[in-house]
Amino acid sequence: MESETLNKTTTITGAEAVIRCLIDEGVSTFFGYPGGAIMPVYDALYDYQDKIEHILVRHEQGAIHAAEGYARVSDKPGVCMATSGPGATNLITGLADAIADSTPLVCITGQVASSLLGTDAFQETDVIGISTPVTKWNCIVTKAEDIPAALAKAFYIAQSGRPGPVLVDITKDAQFGKMKYEYKKCEALKHYNPTPVLPLEQLKQAAKLINEAQAPYILAGQGILLSGAQNELVAFAEKAGIPVASTLLGLSAFPCDHPLYAGFLGMHGNYAPNLLTNKCDVLIAIGMRFDDRVTGKVDQYAKQATVIHIDIDASELNKIVDTKLPIQADAKEALSALTGLVNKNEHSEWFNRFKAFDQQEKEKVTDKVLFPTEGQLKMAEVVHRLSELTKGEAIIVTDVGQHQMVASRYYRFKKSKSNVTSGGLGTMGFALPAAFGAKLAQPAREVIAIIGDGGFQMTLQELGTIFQYKIPVKIVILNNNFLGMVRQWQQLFFEKRYSFTEMCNPDFVAIAKGYKIEGEKVEQREDLSASLKRLLAAQEAYLLEVVVETEENVFPMVPAGASIDEIRLE
Amino acid sequence: MTNTYTIHVLGNNEPNLLPRIALVFNRRRVFIKNLNASELSDKSQYSYTLTVETTPVWAERIAKQLEKQIDVQSVNYFVHMPVTSDRPAKAELAYCA
Incomplete structure (x- = not known):
């Protein structure tokens, strides 16, 4: 089945259109598990095995987590496929995981024929209803001719703005239906503005605060990785001389061996980065969402600091932490602009405070667990x-x-x-x-x-x-x-x-x-x-x-509900 | 302190938007006291008007969550102010966002 032979007048099934859409979207590998309501698509896939790789997993949860892993280390969305009913419901944990971690996924599920919707037919489940709370967007397609537009929209939404999982549920009659195939990638949606205009005035205010700060501190989240702002983060931190700590998902956005790397934040993070959050004067949070594992007791979190929060998702701004300067922006664009606005600086006295706490952590925790000689x-x-x-x-x-x-x-x-x-x-x-x-x-x-x-x-x-x-x-x-x-x-x-x-x-x-x-x-x-x-x-x-040791504990630890000041080394 | 808010959502005429809007409230345990959903003369649009009782902080958070739903075009919300001698009935609703 040569793709070149398909043109606007070629009539194919909706099932074949699904595969064609994936290929036209640039998908090279996807994960899935067949079943009754997705069989027409799998039948169409049989003829396209030389053009797209399908990985047969052993459980649909495996498919969606594999798609997540694929997406997290590439610049492409993860794609997975499952059948109706239990096949689709087995995706739910992965959807919830992906929306929590802003992972771009396109999930395609088969559905019973549209005439059977709502009749409690075999393997019929309200997948749209179940998946709504855990998807950025979802839709059901009941006509073959609607498949390309739905999938194009799905790919666009999954990857744009703050990424997330989307699900397209396709009825079996739509898969069997015939249509004239034409695929146009979606590049914009009316009333959906995933990339905010860079707020230069606010960035100038941020630069002023940073330039005047004595103890500025950067918290880097996964938004750095999602926007591809790793180099911009390094350039900004180096020019302004600001220590950088990382959230769990932000790890690897800033090299751990960089002299300005302060460490890992959170309940089991490093000692200094947690403690000094409550000592900095300007807190610059970028592409992170002040998760409770990072903040500990919120009403005792960074109260002394002037908070600048840069995030592409406006709903994250002022959600958890009172923010003096909320900036809705793409991290890469914002950091690039900020680097041009801040003065070259260094805060060696401030950074030395991290080193003092690092030494305490080294002596009380790290040396003991990295270099034990017995047990x-x-x-x-x-x-x-x-x-x-x-x-x-x-x-x-x-x-x-x-x-x-x-x-x-x-x-x-x-x-x-x-x-x-x-x-x-x-x-x-x-x-x-x-x-x-x-x-x-x-x-x-x-x-x-x-x-x-x-x-x-x-x-x-x-x-x-x-x-x-x-x-x-x-x-x-x-x-x-x-x-x-x-x-x-x-x-x-x-x-x-x-x-x-x-x-x-x-x-x-x-x-x-x-x-x-x-x-x-x-x-x-x-x-x-x-x-x-x-x-x-x-x-x-x-x-x-x-x-490994049966009853080993992980320290440091901020007890649940405690302030990050109360971080325990043992 | 809680207030009564009227929240107006203008959205695309997409069948799953209503449950998405309702979920924003339900997840945060903010109960919908009144809901009106209607197709507009421009059939591609739908209007939702909801009345809820919540705090100012949660009203703002909910509005932001509603705004980020893909098929939502705009969100406005209003706080109900008590009618007093120095605040006539016609000013009962105060514009918030």
């Missing part, structure tokens, strides 16, 4: 060694829990778009499928999934996908035989009542081998480096189970 392996030393061996240049995909916080703290990201994790929703089971999605988007880069034993078992069936498509993703399971973060909270805040957090785990290496994936288990400190080297040297997928 069981610690998560931090595994991540640290991995960071050294990969020179901070790998893509790290993490799940949710202690291992996620440890990886975020100790992997020294040097390349941008290298941190893929489930931030806002905190979805266990995210990492394994997201990792192979990321690997398919960036085949030349090393992609390492770091996962806890709990999260791994939520989507481990996706080893089947890795096996089938021979995706050379590396998997490190940090196994403490506990749901570690919940256990930590039980220990600290629930009188050590370990209610249903201890896990009886299977032989993970044997499971991997069942899928013909090589693997090994390491328990001794002296064996760790060699095991990690074998993991990295492997040309194919490889699973390394690391047995």
